[in-house]
Amino acid sequence: MSAEHPFLPELFAALPEGAVSSAAEDLKYYAVDQGPVLDLQLPLAVVWPVEVGQVQKVVRLAGQHGISVISRGAGTGVSGGAHATENSIVLNLERMNQILEIHPEDEVAIVEPGVINHQLNEAVRPYGLMYAPDPASYRYSTLGGNIATNAGGLRCAKYGVTRDSVLALDVVLADGSLIHTGHRTFKGVAGYDLTALFIGSEGTLGIVVGATVRLKYLPINSRTLAIFFQDFRTAAAGVLAVGKARIQPAIMELLDGASLVDIDQRMNSTLRARGGALLLIQTDGFGADAEADGIAAAVAPLGGTLYLEDPEEAHRLLELRRNSRGMDADLDTRVGEDIAVPRSKLVDYIAETELLAQRHRVNVRVVAHAGDGNLHPTFWIEEASDEGIERLNKALDESVELALTMGGTITGEHGVGQFKLRWLGQEIAPEVLALEHRLKRLFDPAELLNPGKAI
């Protein structure tokens, strides 16, 4: 697009000073999120609206000129869902960051999309409440981004994913109109569940400009168990043992030896010295102590070493886990996965993954939200080479196929974005994908909202 194209001047004219940039460094910075970059495209501009009306204006103007709109929060996504595409602008919602209402008695809050997950939790904590979904990026990621990807997190096994905590949405559609979906009551079945349809649609059906979320009770008590095992497979067997005891932890994370080494190196911790794999479990609520005791008894036959963590150390361990992926973007030489399998397949999946990594001579480390069967293997090679990257990609492909063979999914919580499109057709049948494309065109006939993502 040449500088004379009328879109950019119109865009600058339509918004206040400082709300639009076409500076090279902004275009470069906001061109990508933390996902692997397959096809780097710079946006034509970056826009920072501060109110719904500005979002509508931008969407309408972009529509008139056939410009794609890539909505974006903090850019912590790891599937390339917020990568710029050809002939696009990036609509950055980070400045719409107000918590508009908190209703402690109704246990709901109304937020703008740029509110940081952590910020909401801090704001509702004095009322004895929490916003439950806690992606590892919770200190940085926005609720709008969490909603776009139906983000999960550590507490999902007990408290559900983002969809389970969002009651209503305000959404700007492709024609610039604003709609409201859902209800602010806990239950509500009037009309189709458009709220759920938008959640996880990665900005391809509309742009979320507001959300009414349900808050849950801050647990009165919590207990954290760090159980170190000799090897990862035994730790995974511990997950099944906890399930078999029918005890529902709030958090049940699994980290392999390579992940412990990685954390130790980056965070100056000494986890690997304590064992070859870590099963990190937190119980919470009024039954936290009894649940922790039950879990300790359930895993005892597996011979791990159990540490009862004091609250401070427990917090530190969980933060280490949250940082296990690092805040680094994926690279050519290192890609994190996000598959999920039925829980009974955890041990098998891990065993097979270790073998396939060996077979392709790539490194692998694995962390898992084990309570959900959601695994994050990270595959990497030491140095970039065409041959190495080919091996890496083969390992990725096989690890995803393996999950599907076991009845799993290609993405448990990160979203398909741009990067996982290559596997989507292996999970979703052609007729269902065709239906989803028809849905997409119903909402966005010109296909300008985050094109080439999610489906």
Add this chain to the structure above:
Amino acid sequence: MSAEHPFLPELFAALPEGAVSSAAEDLKYYAVDQGPVLDLQLPLAVVWPVEVGQVQKVVRLAGQHGISVISRGAGTGVSGGAHATENSIVLNLERMNQILEIHPEDEVAIVEPGVINHQLNEAVRPYGLMYAPDPASYRYSTLGGNIATNAGGLRCAKYGVTRDSVLALDVVLADGSLIHTGHRTFKGVAGYDLTALFIGSEGTLGIVVGATVRLKYLPINSRTLAIFFQDFRTAAAGVLAVGKARIQPAIMELLDGASLVDIDQRMNSTLRARGGALLLIQTDGFGADAEADGIAAAVAPLGGTLYLEDPEEAHRLLELRRNSRGMDADLDTRVGEDIAVPRSKLVDYIAETELLAQRHRVNVRVVAHAGDGNLHPTFWIEEASDEGIERLNKALDESVELALTMGGTITGEHGVGQFKLRWLGQEIAPEVLALEHRLKRLFDPAELLNPGKAI
């Protein structure tokens, strides 16, 4: 339609002996569910498929002849969602009643739509598991019907509604094709959330012929508190007191004096003698005792009389509550509502409802899933008369408007069906309804799937 119309003979020919009926008594019996009947229409036939292929056949054949298909489970719905319409057949899925798979380690089951809610619970109980959504009709209603309405129940406050327990669906679309949506893992974000879109769509977007559901852990312990108060408003204040204590009961039901009288009369109980309103609370899990103690302390200042129920009496009380609506169909002279309000509005809503009932000289009794702010007022008049029915309808209209004014919804869990269409436009904006109609036509261009329902 005359007897010579080719559809009926073709339908009979297409299915095995005994799978189709056009007998007058069947047409009459299956013409309606338990919702109010505004416009009685007999179906042309009733069909009982036993396998997916038969459903596809019926849908295709009906499509060729422009016949509407009303899918139906046990017919316990109370919004007329399964009422026959003009030129329709009733597709009764009760004979597709097999639990196909139970995976105790994965905590999932795969079921046909005609499986009774209770039947699934009995089947998974030996594994220490339960299917959490428990509409009051759980002993009779089918999982397909529960899914069609996104049914709630007593345990929703803690365990969520039907949508929160359904992972994947098999759906026959209007063209007779079969699709599979969702995933059998607890988490999964590949593609749009079609599963949630079908749930609660009341058979208007497709016909659910199979479901993969997530099971939860049977609680190790439970405690039931029956707290009787002098009046309903104080009991409702008790709900807020429990919320303020940030204790999450599994069940928190509210029954007013008139409901207690009604139960006593029908069930030979003596509840009303114990107080003017009942707050019935169950805690469960490892923290059940501590939670019950906390709840008792939280409501103590309100001066109710607390009974700690032994398990048998607790079960009986909950069954009485589940029968509080009776299994009777709605009548001209008696209509049950299903509104929900933000929890802080419970007391106000109840006070206003009592006043409006007086104003219109109609009777009212109220039960509520109070933990969810979901109220079921039943309005009735003693004898049918045009003038009386007009007063009844005014009271209904006002009670619904009141809920909307308070930020509530016209239906918390029963569905819109046919009966609540009159209020739908007050809750959902025209542009959103228009969008939902476009969605409907995308899935069902000829509008033959349960027409005139839900949206």
